[in-house]
Amino acid sequence: MQGLTKRYGATTALDSLTLAIEPGEIFGFLGPNGAGKSTTIRLLLDLIRPTSGAAHVLGFDCRRQSHEVRARIGYLPGDLRLYHNYTGQETLEYFGRMRGMESIDGASESLADRLEFDVSRKAGAYSKGNRQKLGILLAFLGRPPVLLLDEPTSGLDPLVQHTVWDALREVAAEGSAVFFSSHVMSEVEQVCHRVGILREGKLVDVESVSHMKARAFRHVEVTFAGEMPGVLDSPTVREIRREGPVLEYEVTGEIDPLLKEIAPFHVLDLRTEQATLDEVLMSYYRGDEQ
Amino acid sequence: MRTAAIVRRTLADHRGITISMALVGLGMAVLDLAIFPAYSKQLKDFQVPSALEGFMGEAPIWTPEGFLNAEFFSWIPALYIIAGVIAATAVVAGEEGNGTLDLLLAQPVRRWQLLAAKGAGITIGVTLAVLAALPGFAIAKTWVAFDLGMWRITEATLFTLPLIWIFVAFGLWASAALPTRGAAGIVTTGTIVVTYFFNLVGATVSWLGPTQKLSPFYWGDAAPVLIHGFDWLRAGGLFAVAAAIAGLALWSFERRDISSGGKDWNLLALFKRSP
Numbered sequence: 057m058q059g060l061t062k063r064y065g066a067t068t069a070l071d072s073l074t075l076a077i078e079p080g081e082i083f084g085f086l087g088p089n090g091a092g093k094s095t096t097i098r099l100l101l102d103l104i105r106p107t108s109g110a111a112h113v114l115g116f117d118c119r120r121q122s123h124e125v126r127a128r129i130g131y132l133p134g135d136l137r138l139y140h141n142y143t144g145q146e147t148l149e150y151f152g153r154m155r156g157m158e159s160i161d162g163a164s165e166s167l168a169d170r171l172e173f174d175v176s177r178k179a180g181a182y183s184k185g186n187r188q189k190l191g192i193l194l195a196f197l198g199r200p201p202v203l204l205l206d207e208p209t210s211g212l213d214p215l216v217q218h219t220v221w222d223a224l225r226e227v228a229a230e231g232s233a234v235f236f237s238s239h240v241m242s243e244v245e246q247v248c249h250r251v252g253i254l255r256e257g258k259l260v261d262v263e264s265v266s267h268m269k270a271r272a273f274r275h276v277e278v279t280f281a282g283e284m285p286g287v288l289d290s291p292t293v294r295e296i297r298r299e300g301p302v303l304e305y306e307v308t309g310e311i312d313p314l315l316k317e318i319a320p321f322h323v324l325d326l327r328t329e330q331a332t333l334d335e336v337l338m339s340y341y342r343g344d345e346q
Numbered sequence: 347m348r349t350a351a352i353v354r355r356t357l358a359d360h361r362g363i364t365i366s367m368a369l370v371g372l373g374m375a376v377l378d379l380a381i382f383p384a385y386s387k388q389l390k391d392f393q394v395p396s397a398l399e400g401f402m403g404e405a406p407i408w409t410p411e412g413f414l415n416a417e418f419f420s421w422i423p424a425l426y427i428i429a430g431v432i433a434a435t436a437v438v439a440g441e442e443g444n445g446t447l448d449l450l451l452a453q454p455v456r457r458w459q460l461l462a463a464k465g466a467g468i469t470i471g472v473t474l475a476v477l478a479a480l481p482g483f484a485i486a487k488t489w490v491a492f493d494l495g496m497w498r499i500t501e502a503t504l505f506t507l508p509l510i511w512i513f514v515a516f517g518l519w520a521s522a523a524l525p526t527r528g529a530a531g532i533v534t535t536g537t538i539v540v541t542y543f544f545n546l547v548g549a550t551v552s553w554l555g556p557t558q559k560l561s562p563f564y565w566g567d568a569a570p571v572l573i574h575g576f577d578w579l580r581a582g583g584l585f586a587v588a589a590a591i592a593g594l595a596l597w598s599f600e601r602r603d604i605s606s607g608g609k610d611w612n613l614l615a616l617f618k619r620s621p
Binding site for chain 2: 098101102103104105123124126127129131133135136137138139141150151153154155156194
């Protein structure tokens with residue numbers, strides 16, 4: 057994606073997005089609702105046209121060669137709607153035929169078994185979770201080299217979520233690129249190699265999950281016996297709670313400056329806790345506002 | 347294979363309305379011919395009011411040609427048009443409103459192929475329903491004295507097809523250009539009503555005569571065909587208009603953004619070009 061921009065009148069849904077995703081990579085696209093995640097996916101599929109910029113998938117232009125692009129993409133919409141009068145099997149067969157498949161491939165049948173999905177029922181009778189399973193099966197049909205998944209585990213129970221994550225890791229290991237939008241941090245932590253953070257249509261940052269977490273702040277709770285330090289003067293250490301003998305800090309980057317500050321005092325206990333990606337995301341947003 | 351799957355699916359999705367319309371046509375064909383002897387006897391020498399002459403056609407109403415025009419060909423095509431338009435407006439706008447269009451267009455099928463395949467499915471369904479009247483006429487003619495050949499009835503039946511296809515194509519265009527089925531339905535129904543009105547009023551009010559020629563119903567009138575035989579020029583013209591509107595539908599669909607779920611629309615959006 058190179059300078060990909062989509063405007064609706066005065067509203068900019070996506071602003072000059074430049075990003076590359078490698079084969080075998082699971083890329084998490086993070087942001088709150090309305091950040092531009094779905095807009096990006098819909099631009100890649102040529103469902104909507106960019107105001108400016110361009111995108112390529114496996115060398116094919118998403119606008120001019122959209123047919124070639126879509127032949128190589130498996131897609132799960134964020135707001136999945138199905139034909140209520142079709143059974144799961146009929147739905148899979150219909151979309152399979154559109155992909156030039158004579159019948160449902162063994163890999164899809166195997167995935168259906170792993171998801172414990174009953175293909176014989178009408179889509180209208182499926183629960184939200186089962187509809188989502190069918191959507192995931194549709195995206196995986198024919199094992200496309202690129203998967204665009206908009207909130208893929210929405211509505212799935214935790215066990216099934218793990219099955220989906222495993223399936224994503226497997227296809228990535230086989231060389232497929234997975235572009236994965238989410239606002240659930242825990243699943244991004246679980247499966248993604250890199251994360252892009254999107255806010256109001258702008259890509260705020262792209263990093264590996266491990267780097268992002270390492271760069272992020274952590275909570276440090278220190279319990280003192282007797283005298284306690286005063287307010288610390290450090291750009292990387294921020295006191296956020298003082299309650300009895302307990303002081304809680306938010307430490308960005310290395311913990312060493314804090315340890316040096318509290319070393320002269322009698323420390324009874326010290327606990328640290330990594331920030332969740334939710335907090336990381338919030339810190340990015342805060343930083344952007346400042 | 348891809349487009350064939352869409353055509354088959356479209357036919358299957360509309361089999362209920364297709365079979366219903368086919369049964370209506372077949373039943374009306376049998377019923378009309380069955381009542382013809384009594385009808386003809388009672389209306390023999392009936393003078394149609396002069397104001398309605400233009401609308402009734404040149405054949406007297408008690409003749410097989412006049413009777414079949416008044417009792418079958420004057421209104422049955424409108425029924426098929428309505429059925430075809432209901433199906434056609436669902437093709438894109440209906441799917442877009444339901445949110446299923448995203449999934450369809452994410453498949454390796456070109457937009458024009460999708461629209462053409464779905465349009466073909468609906469056109470085949472409507473055509474089969476129209477042709478289902480022919481066995482009805484043939485069966486009834488075996489026991490009713492009806493002095494009009496089966497070939498002439500077939501010609502008149504076939505002549506109604508381009509008129510029906512025009513409005514199916516128009517419904518497709520509205521469906522492709524407008525992102526809600528409601529909007530597509532309003533625009534298409536409005537056009538049918540206005541053009542039908544032009545034909546009706548133009549036939550009975552002399553100074554409104556020129557407006558009649560703006561209506562496809564005027565050019566698609568089967569009454570002259572029942573008397574003089576198939577009019578290739580008119581049928582070809584109507585077919586060309588239907589093809590042009592279908593082409594416009596494909597072009598409109600290629601140009602625009604797909605909304606996720608039915609969204610607001612305005613007419614100006616039709617003239618904006620996608621970058």
